[in-house]
Amino acid sequence: MVETTGPEKNYGSQFGISKLCAVIILAIFVISLPASAQEYRSGWDIVEGGTSSDLFSVQAQDDEIWAFGENGTIIMSTDGGLNWQNYESSISSNLSISDSGFGAFIAAGTDGTVIIKSDSTSPWREISVEVGDGFISGISLTGNSTAVAVGNNGNIWTYDVQTWSNISVGEGDLLDVSFLDSDKGIAVGELGTILFSDDGGGSWDYRDAPTEASNSRIIDVEFFSDIRAYAITDNGEVLKSSRELTTAVGFLWNMQYFESEGGSSNLGVELTSIEIATTNKFLLSGADGYLSMSKDGGNIVNRQIIPVGNSTSFNDIAMIDGFNGVAVGSSGSLLLTERSGEDEQIGFEVMDFSEFGNFVDYSKGMLIDGLFATMNIVIFGIFLGFFLGISLSMMKTSPTTLKEIAQKRSPALIRIFGIVFLVIGIVLLRHLMPIFENLGLDGWEYIYAPIGIINPDGITGDLQFENFLFLILGVSLSLLGMLLISGDGTYKKSTYALGGREINWNPWGVRPLNFIATIYTDIFRNTPLIVQFLFIHFGVQIGALIGDPGAEMLEGSNGLITSFLRDDILSNRACVSAIFALGLNSGAYQCETIRGAISAIPSGQMEAGRSIGLNYMQTMRLIIMPQAIRICIPPMGNEMVNLVLNSSLAMVIGYSELTRKAKLINAVTFQVFWSYGMVLISYFIVTWTLALFLRYLENKTRIPGLGISGGN
Amino acid sequence: MSRVLSIKDMHKTYAGGVHAVRGVSFDVKEGESVAIIGSSGSGKSTVLRCINRLIEPTEGEVRLRGDLINTPNTDINDVRSRIGMVFQSFELFAHLRVIDNVTLGLRYVKGMSKKEAEREALEVLEKVDMLDRKDAFPGNLSGGQKQRVAIARALAMKPEVMLFDEPTSALDPELIGSVLKTIRGLADDGMTMVVVTHEISFARDVADRVIYMDQGIIAETGASSIIESPKTERLKRFLSSITEDD
Numbered sequence: 001m002v003e004t005t006g007p008e009k010n011y012g013s014q015f016g017i018s019k020l021c022a023v024i025i026l027a028i029f030v031i032s033l034p035a036s037a038q039e040y041r042s043g044w045d046i047v048e049g050g051t052s053s054d055l056f057s058v059q060a061q062d063d064e065i066w067a068f069g070e071n072g073t074i075i076m077s078t079d080g081g082l083n084w085q086n087y088e089s090s091i092s093s094n095l096s097i098s099d100s101g102f103g104a105f106i107a108a109g110t111d112g113t114v115i116i117k118s119d120s121t122s123p124w125r126e127i128s129v130e131v132g133d134g135f136i137s138g139i140s141l142t143g144n145s146t147a148v149a150v151g152n153n154g155n156i157w158t159y160d161v162q163t164w165s166n167i168s169v170g171e172g173d174l175l176d177v178s179f180l181d182s183d184k185g186i187a188v189g190e191l192g193t194i195l196f197s198d199d200g201g202g203s204w205d206y207r208d209a210p211t212e213a214s215n216s217r218i219i220d221v222e223f224f225s226d227i228r229a230y231a232i233t234d235n236g237e238v239l240k241s242s243r244e245l246t247t248a249v250g251f252l253w254n255m256q257y258f259e260s261e262g263g264s265s266n267l268g269v270e271l272t273s274i275e276i277a278t279t280n281k282f283l284l285s286g287a288d289g290y291l292s293m294s295k296d297g298g299n300i301v302n303r304q305i306i307p308v309g310n311s312t313s314f315n316d317i318a319m320i321d322g323f324n325g326v327a328v329g330s331s332g333s334l335l336l337t338e339r340s341g342e343d344e345q346i347g348f349e350v351m352d353f354s355e356f357g358n359f360v361d362y363s364k365g366m367l368i369d370g371l372f373a374t375m376n377i378v379i380f381g382i383f384l385g386f387f388l389g390i391s392l393s394m395m396k397t398s399p400t401t402l403k404e405i406a407q408k409r410s411p412a413l414i415r416i417f418g419i420v421f422l423v424i425g426i427v428l429l430r431h432l433m434p435i436f437e438n439l440g441l442d443g444w445e446y447i448y449a450p451i452g453i454i455n456p457d458g459i460t461g462d463l464q465f466e467n468f469l470f471l472i473l474g475v476s477l478s479l480l481g482m483l484l485i486s487g488d489g490t491y492k493k494s495t496y497a498l499g500g501r502e503i504n505w506n507p508w509g510v511r512p513l514n515f516i517a518t519i520y521t522d523i524f525r526n527t528p529l530i531v532q533f534l535f536i537h538f539g540v541q542i543g544a545l546i547g548d549p550g551a552e553m554l555e556g557s558n559g560l561i562t563s564f565l566r567d568d569i570l571s572n573r574a575c576v577s578a579i580f581a582l583g584l585n586s587g588a589y590q591c592e593t594i595r596g597a598i599s600a601i602p603s604g605q606m607e608a609g610r611s612i613g614l615n616y617m618q619t620m621r622l623i624i625m626p627q628a629i630r631i632c633i634p635p636m637g638n639e640m641v642n643l644v645l646n647s648s649l650a651m652v653i654g655y656s657e658l659t660r661k662a663k664l665i666n667a668v669t670f671q672v673f674w675s676y677g678m679v680l681i682s683y684f685i686v687t688w689t690l691a692l693f694l695r696y697l698e699n700k701t702r703i704p705g706l707g708i709s710g711g712n
Numbered sequence: 713m714s715r716v717l718s719i720k721d722m723h724k725t726y727a728g729g730v731h732a733v734r735g736v737s738f739d740v741k742e743g744e745s746v747a748i749i750g751s752s753g754s755g756k757s758t759v760l761r762c763i764n765r766l767i768e769p770t771e772g773e774v775r776l777r778g779d780l781i782n783t784p785n786t787d788i789n790d791v792r793s794r795i796g797m798v799f800q801s802f803e804l805f806a807h808l809r810v811i812d813n814v815t816l817g818l819r820y821v822k823g824m825s826k827k828e829a830e831r832e833a834l835e836v837l838e839k840v841d842m843l844d845r846k847d848a849f850p851g852n853l854s855g856g857q858k859q860r861v862a863i864a865r866a867l868a869m870k871p872e873v874m875l876f877d878e879p880t881s882a883l884d885p886e887l888i889g890s891v892l893k894t895i896r897g898l899a900d901d902g903m904t905m906v907v908v909t910h911e912i913s914f915a916r917d918v919a920d921r922v923i924y925m926d927q928g929i930i931a932e933t934g935a936s937s938i939i940e941s942p943k944t945e946r947l948k949r950f951l952s953s954i955t956e957d958d
């Protein structure tokens with residue numbers, strides 16, 4: 001500092017204060033930079049396996065870990081990989097592939113050598129298969145003494161009742177196979193081949209690989225669970241299959257794109273195997289000392305530091321649980337991790353969160369991200385809600401009654417309509433009868449029937465929204481049909497004497513549009529918003545239903561808005577769900593607000609509009625609505641502020657908006673008061689700005705004679 | 713002269729059971745101006761609103777140039793655009809400027825372009841002497857001015873008949889004159905019109921024919937001279953009660 005300010009005095013008169021300021025700002029900037037770069041060390045530790053042969057494959061199950069390698073090398077550990085012992089085998093082939101499951105282990109060489117160990121007490125047994133000039137390149141257990149192997153020219157061998165049988169499913173070489181249980185399995189191979197079996201390997205169906213991988217060699221597949229399977233290609237791509245709504249896993253395959261690679265689907269390394277730690281976390285091994293792990297559900301894959309040189313080629317990883325695992329490689333390399341291979345931070349200057357300034361520095365970025373996320377769902381939610389609110393309020397105020405509709409047609413025609421409606425209604429209800437009976441409900445339990453008929457088979461079954469529609473239509477069409485049949489051309493109300501009192505019953509006065517809108521608003525206003533969030537996101541899965549097809553539609557467009565819609569809104573299922581939950585709910589409330597404003601417009605306005613020849617909808621659109629909207633700006637402002645505040649509930653579906661960010665900040669800093677306090681201030685700023693804007697809008701759109709100053 | 717309007721045995725019973733109109737029949741000929749007078753609640757407005765079906769007559773026939781218009785199959789919007797209506801409370805569209813109030817029907821019912829509609833609108837605004845306030849919002853106009861704009865709005869549609877429902881009742885006495893003058897001008901130009909009014913002098917001076925309604929029926933009708941020399945006791949009593957009020 002002294003040196004810099006020293007010579008400056010020469011120019012003092014010219015540059016004086018401004019230069020001094022610049023220097024001070026620069027100094028502050030430098031001082032405020034992080035004190036030191038973060039240092040890391042490997043999350044893997046070297047363990048001694050007692051062999052210098054190349055190790056090709058490793059399996060962990062229960063308390064046992066077995067690794068297989070060159071010239072029949074077999075080593076095993078029973079203490080989680082810390083200590084290893086050699087297993088003397090009579091095998092001399094390279095054991096390049098292996099599998100475990102059902103309490104059993106199996107290993108094989110490309111020449112057809114196969115050994116199996118059916119349970120922890122039994123010894124290894126040789127069950128080699130005759131492959132002639134061919135080879136086997138993948139093997140998977142389908143029981144503790146049954147297996148499926150795949151190899152050259154589409155050959156598939158199944159081992160059952162002590163014998164091998166062989167089928168061929170095509171031309172290209174198959175490279176790996178993985179079974180989830182004794183029935184469902186996936187086999188992969190050259191030219192993007194993906195095969196699926198659900199009968200233990202007896203028959204196979206082709207599945208489509210994503211176009212990017214249609215020419216790739218898919219070398220490893222892991223059928224992890226009912227909701228997830230992964231596969232890799234040797235040139236660095238990861239393929240992923242998830243259960244989509246009700247499409248089982250294994251049917252639809254997508255490329256995994258990596259934010260860490262600038263959105264590319266290629267990691268640019270030669271991969272050798274994939275191991276899945278949890279549904280959303282996998283580890284990859286590869287040549288030249290490559291070990292990596294995924295973060296953020298696979299969006300980010302970072303190469304991790306290894307404690308050995310890059311000349312080691314890693315061939316396989318076996319996870320014992322979500323955190324502990326073993327990696328094997330060339331020259332007997334054995335690495336062990338307790339943190340799924342993730343680099344460990346060391347020498348890192350821990351931020352002192354007891355100082356508010358530090359805390360704000362740490363958390364402001366996350367809060368601003370959260371604020372943007374909140375704004376996204378709020379803005380789209382408001383638009384959706386407003387659109388719904390306008391439509392519903394027009395429906396609610398529509399004056400057309402059944403009587404008016406009926407009077408326009410001849411009584412005979414009305415009766416015919418009645419018969420048609422009744423027949424359709426009864427057919428629909430009869431269609432639902434067996435579904436109702438299969439629900440197994442008794443007495444009052446039938447109040448839950450609407451949910452039951454939409455999803456009669458539970459989590460594994462389809463959502464059958466049409467059933468709900470059929471129920472509503474069936475009931476209302478039957479009732480409407482009966483009413484129309486009973487019509488006598490006058491459509492008068494009926495009066496009954498009940499217990500000495502006069503009861504008026506006027507079904508002809510029902511306004512159909514009003515009826516539908518009322519059902520909608522009643523449902524949304526009589527259930528808690530938080531449950532609507534949960535139901536829409538987890539139950540209906542609207543993100544997958546609407547967001548995914550939407551994102552697909554915009555695939556390939558580069559427009560600023562369309563790519564924003566695709567990448568930031570539609571691709572984020574929680575975001576889509578949040579928008580719908582907020583919008584649908586707000587629509588119901590906005591409807592009531594707008595309806596109030598509509599009824600505040602004197603009835604003479606409608607008459608005046610009609611008297612010059614405008615029809616009902618024109619009068620609504622050109623005369624009533626423009627005035628009603630102006631009147632309801634203040635209450636709509638409240639509605640919008642509510643929507644902003646309600647958006648915080650989106651945290652329950654895992655959407656990273658403002659409130660959820662605060663929770664995440666707490667998890668690291670434990671500064672509960674500060675973090676929630678800052679969130680309060682953030683919300684206040686947003687809603688207050690919104691309120692100011694609405695006040696401005698109100699003044700801007702004010703019209704003499706309308707609103708506060710009274711009628712005309 | 714041809715009949716523009718022809719009402720036959722009209723009845724109206726309101727939802728509450730009030731039998732407001734009990735068999736009213738009359739014709740309006742081309743170019744004729746008919747004044748309907750009568751005490752409050754006698755059913756004058758009801759008759760008028762039944763004519764362009766802002767409310768539905770319970771029974772009877774309404775014909776416009778011979779065509780029955782109170783059937784469910786009538787194109788009611790077309791019929792209404794041929795019948796101009798002016799309300800007691802003006803019912804201007806508060807969010808639209810004077811000129812836009814007048815052009816609205818031309819553009820959306822008659823399908824004119826904005827330009828065309830504005831040209832027509834300026835013409836009728838000139839006629840009601842409101843040209844200088846064409847860009848004002850209705851909220852900034854006096855009652856008399858509002859009513860003249862309302863008349864212009866109806867006139868712009870070139871209706872075959874104009875219905876006025878107490879066009880001056882909501883106005884301060886000093887503002888009534890300009891509106892009456894406008895209506896009188898229309899009558900002199902040969903506009904066919906039905907005017908419900910409490911302005912007896914106006915009925916006498918302007919109307920070709922006067923209809924006196926009482927309790928839902930036409931109690932007396934005839935040339936405007938019946939106001940000078942009423943035949944029925946009821947009309948006599950009604951006229952004297954009104955002059956006492958004045």
Ligand SMILES: Nc1ncnc2c1ncn2[C@@H]1O[C@H](COP(=O)(O)OP(=O)(O)OP(=O)(O)O)[C@@H](O)[C@H]1O
Nearest residue numbers: 726727728730732751752753754755756757758759
């Ligand atoms: N919408 C309605 N519902 C029920 N009754 C009505 C309705 N409108 C008018 N009435 C009744 O019908 C009768 C006739 O009313 P109408 O408005 O036609 O009278 P009017 O002659 O125009 O009276 P005024 O000179 O006060 O305007 C009155 O008894 C009134 O109370």
Ligand SMILES: [Mg+2]
Nearest residue numbers: 756757758878
């Ligand atoms: Mg009246």
